[in-house]
Amino acid sequence: QLTHDEQPGIEIDAQLRLIYIGDLVKTIWYLIENKIADNEFRITPTAEARVTEILALLQSFRTQYFEKGIIPDLTDPFEKNLFNTFVCYIDHESYFPFKLKMNSDERGTFVETVKLGSGGQVSFSTTRPGVTRGNHFHTRKAERFAVIKGKALIQLRRVGTDKVISFELDGDEPSYVDMPVWHTHNITNTGNEDLYTIFWINELYDPADPDTFFEQV
Structure with a gap:
């Protein structure tokens, strides 16, 4: 929504346990490669955050990236993964190429x-x-x-x-x-x-x- 000029709302400010899709794929590939056939395999979350915290991060991405042309600080792995996901939702066909001054x-x-x-x-x-x-x-x-x-x-x-x-x-x-x-x-x-x-x-x-x-x- 934020990448399309819409304002998201929060219904339940839950504490979420999250795993990045890239990490999930690596785990699935590991199971296949090593022929692990357990009926149940628990995957450890790579991050935990409240919905409000995630929204605040996404809003800061929008402010920095769209309004100021700044690539956010991506030192933190969770914030890097969230930003990469955020960028994937940009309408690339209409947003790029972005003209520099x-x-x-x-x-x-x-x-x-x-x-x-x-x-x-x-x-x-x-x-x-x-x-x-x-x-x-x-x-x-x-x-x-x-x-x-x-x-x-x-x-x-x-x-x-x-x-x-x-x-x-x-x-x-x-x-x-x-x-x-x-x-x-x-x-x-x-x-x-x-x-x-x-x-x-x-x-x-x-x-x-x-x-x-x-x-x-």
Whole structure:
């Protein structure tokens, strides 16, 4: 219902003992493989939860996935299985392909591709020849630049020092550089074609607390 803009109701808030269909199939296959012919075979539940708890999780999936474009934190096996089941009920033919927001300016383009409830996001950018991005540092964020196509110069400088570390990357041999905190950094397209870069950072962007401080490398 939640995947089709309907609001479910609860008749009895029971405590449920649950087993994921994938785990059930594995158990059945185990019985067949090992020729276990017992008249009765008890399967241990893989999770227990009240109906209200399950509904709250499903509602959080809807809010994060549909409204914010965030893949929820799937560290917990039960929540991972529930989310995978939730996604199966989406009307894929009408919902996908989901269009991403493309931000374009004189430097090139920038698209946020993946946002994770567990923390972090992945973005893709194109950068025109001769253009530099960055010249800023973070105090708490871990960040990675991965060059996929084109040629790039990545530079780092620890704030308060003069030493600049330079790296030359080539999309013919895809590679990455991680940005230490308190190191101002930039990336420049040194080639003759658009530079394709994938960026990963461990926090979702928060305009109220961006942890981004501009300083020339």
